[in-house]
Amino acid sequence: MILTVDVGNTRIKASVFEDNTALENFVFEKNELEKKIEKILEKYPKCSDLVVASVGSIEKQSFLSFENRLKVHFFTHEDVFPFHNKYATPKTLGIDRMILAAGATLQFPKQNRLVIDAGTCITYDFIDENDNYLGGAISPGLRLRYESLHNFTARLPLLSLEAPDSYVGNSTAQAIHSGVVNGFVYEIDGFIDEYRKEFSNFIIILTGGDADFLAKRLKNTIFANSNFLLESLSQTYQYKIDND
Ligand SMILES: Nc1ncnc2c1ncn2[C@@H]1O[C@H](COP(=O)(O)OP(=O)(O)O)[C@@H](O)[C@H]1O
Ligand SMILES: CC(C)(COP(=O)(O)O)[C@@H](O)C(=O)NCCC(=O)O
């Protein structure tokens, strides 16, 4: 039994896996990290390994206190991954994107794959049928768009996510919702259309905190799996054990 932990820039997600099947998922804030992990381990004392991917401000040291109880693995660029990394700056590729690419490679072998993670940022990652990781894109996520409109202007209010009534926002609030939500949806559909021009066939995996909200609004039919990063962490860890 393993406990996987994904430290994103907004929140921490965790999941307990037994034989690559998730038993329970957890979401919490950075300041609750140790307390929450303590609680999870109390509930699942059979956890033998703690596996972490962090792109947030939490470093390896935060997990060291658990090392006397279970094996702690903090993923880095030095680990073995099941794809060929063709990024021009492989050492700066986010570890979350590496885990997503690894999960896509292991779960959907020998085909072109596009992973879209709608979290703090939207990240796009493309792995071709020969398991070459080619790269993708990084753009602001949904909440980041609402916050930056507010933070960098004098007159725009901070709104929380709401589906717009129309493209034609007829008030400040509706104009912001239209710009943020429709802009987000058009961006993703636009990227998918561009990839379609170059690659005739590929599967799309949509994940992240906004995946469910997004999936039903896209022109392209995509099934969302908001647990894909944690599933990929469990699978990539197994791959590491088998290939080290
Ligand atoms: N309770 C919540 N707190 C913060 N963000 C949330 C919450 N529920 C949904 N979201 C959405 O999830 C997105 C962040 O996704 P997430 O995958 O958790 O990010 P990260 O992995 O970067 O920490 C935000 O854009 C926000 O719209
Ligand atoms: C792009 C990211 C900030 C996304 O983080 P997230 O939205 O998952 O919190 C993260 O993958 C990162 O810090 N990447 C480093 C730059 C790169 O991937 O090229």
Ligand SMILES: [K+]
């Ligand atoms: K992301």
